[in-house]
Amino acid sequence: MQKPLVSVICLCYNHQAFVKRAIDSVLQQTYDNIELIVVDDASPDQSQKIILAASKADGFQTIFNEKNVGNCKSFNIGLTQSKGKYVIDLAADDVLLPTRIEIGVAQLEQKGETYGVHFCDANLIDKHGQTLGTHYKRDENGSLLENVPSGDIYVQLVEKYFICTPTMMMRRQVLEELNGYDEALRYEDFDFWVRSARNYKYAFSDEILVNKSMLGQSLSAVQHQKKNLHALSTAKVCEKILSMNKTDKENRALLKRVTYELKWALITENWEVSKKFIQIKNKISKLTARSVVEKTILRIKPPWFSLWKVILNLN
Numbered sequence: 001m002q003k004p005l006v007s008v009i010c011l012c013y014n015h016q017a018f019v020k021r022a023i024d025s026v027l028q029q030t031y032d033n034i035e036l037i038v039v040d041d042a043s044p045d046q047s048q049k050i051i052l053a054a055s056k057a058d059g060f061q062t063i064f065n066e067k068n069v070g071n072c073k074s075f076n077i078g079l080t081q082s083k084g085k086y087v088i089d090l091a092a093d094d095v096l097l098p099t100r101i102e103i104g105v106a107q108l109e110q111k112g113e114t115y116g117v118h119f120c121d122a123n124l125i126d127k128h129g130q131t132l133g134t135h136y137k138r139d140e141n142g143s144l145l146e147n148v149p150s151g152d153i154y155v156q157l158v159e160k161y162f163i164c165t166p167t168m169m170m171r172r173q174v175l176e177e178l179n180g181y182d183e184a185l186r187y188e189d190f191d192f193w194v195r196s197a198r199n200y201k202y203a204f205s206d207e208i209l210v211n212k213s214m215l216g217q218s219l220s221a222v223q224h225q226k227k228n229l230h231a232l233s234t235a236k237v238c239e240k241i242l243s244m245n246k247t248d249k250e251n252r253a254l255l256k257r258v259t260y261e262l263k264w265a266l267i268t269e270n271w272e273v274s275k276k277f278i279q280i281k282n283k284i285s286k287l288t289a290r291s292v293v294e295k296t297i298l299r300i301k302p303p304w305f306s307l308w309k310v311i312l313n314l315n
Contacts, residue, residue: 003105004033004085004086005035005083005086006031006034006085006087006088006104007078007082007083007087007088008034008036008037008087008088009039009078010022010023010090010091011078012039012051012092013040013041013043013047014045014047015047015091015092016043018092019038022091022093023036023051023058025095025097028098029096029099029100030099031099031101031105035060035061035084037061037063037081038051038054038055038061039062040062040065041068041069041070042064042065042066042067061081063081065077071188072185073181075089075180075181076180076183079175079180085172087170087175088170089170089188094212097209100120100209100210101169103209104118104120104205105169107203108203111203113173114200115171115201116170116171116173116174116196116199117168117170117174117196117197117202117203118205119164119202119203119204120205120206120210121138121144121164121206121209122134122208122212124214125211125212125214127213129211148206149162150202150204151201153201154197155253156253158241158254159253159257163189163202164210164212165189167209174196177199178192178195185233190234191240194237195240226269226270227268228268231261231273235261235265235273238254238258238276238277239280241257242283254280258280258284259281259290261277262274262278265277266297267304269301269304271301281294
């Protein structure tokens with residue numbers, strides 16, 4: 001019986017120093033039915049030259065965007081050209097460890113079609129490939145020190161971030177039902193998580209199967225930038241969640257998420273986004289003392305971001 005085909009869509013933008021390493025990590029998997037598609041999003045560096053040379057040597061598919069369109073659209077372009085039963089979204093600065101695909105396929109095949117996503121732990125590495133730690137907390141013997149939710153985790157995903165995005169393997173059926181990533185958003189994971197988890201379960205493996213590069217800015221770092229553009233995408237996803245929620249428990253989870261996101265929108269003087277978060281809160285929560293303070297801050301619009309940064313740097 002032939003093993004299911006797995007499509008790895010490797011997204012590259014200005015990753016000339018790392019893309020060959022990512023490609024090699026796919027080619028060196030213990031699983032042998034893999035389709036590799038490398039999508040370069042109009043990199044101005046030498047990435048395309050490196051990708052082309054590697055593809056001539058190893059025979060994988062390449063897509064070179066004529067202009068930069070962003071991760072969400074680039075992934076969707078690759079998805080339309082792929083055929084795999086399972087799909088991995090691999091950033092060109094990350095690395096799949098040798099058994100990542102084999103273990104993911106085994107888990108999803110065993111659990112069946114009610115499970116749409118498999119995820120695991122990851123090493124966090126620097127630009128030299130040196131390990132800085134792991135995504136989930138572990139003791140000196142490597143045992144997990146936290147409980148990682150799995151199964152029906154919609155509520156947990158609404159409430160907070162806990163999945164390491166590069167570790168995901170997705171069932172193609174899920175992506176097709178969702179029409180891929182939402183190209184109107186600046187980032188994909190939060191939106192994909194909640195939309196997929198509404199109808200599918202998630203399988204977690206307590207194993208480190210991916211190396212995630214800590215090269216760019218993390219979501220938390222972006223979140224702390226003045227008037228950051230990611231916040232608008234987060235607000236749009238929260239509006240989607242409100243329309244998908246079915247229970248009071250789910251609305252309480254959304255309230256916790258929106259309250260957290262609103263705090264940072266106010267701190268970073270992201271006034272229009274703050275207004276959106278307050279509108280969501282008004283639909284799911286009664287007026288509280290905190291709500292009054294939040295609305296007062298939005299009305300006054302204090303220019304306090306620079307002061308907050310100074311205070312933060314002093315601590």
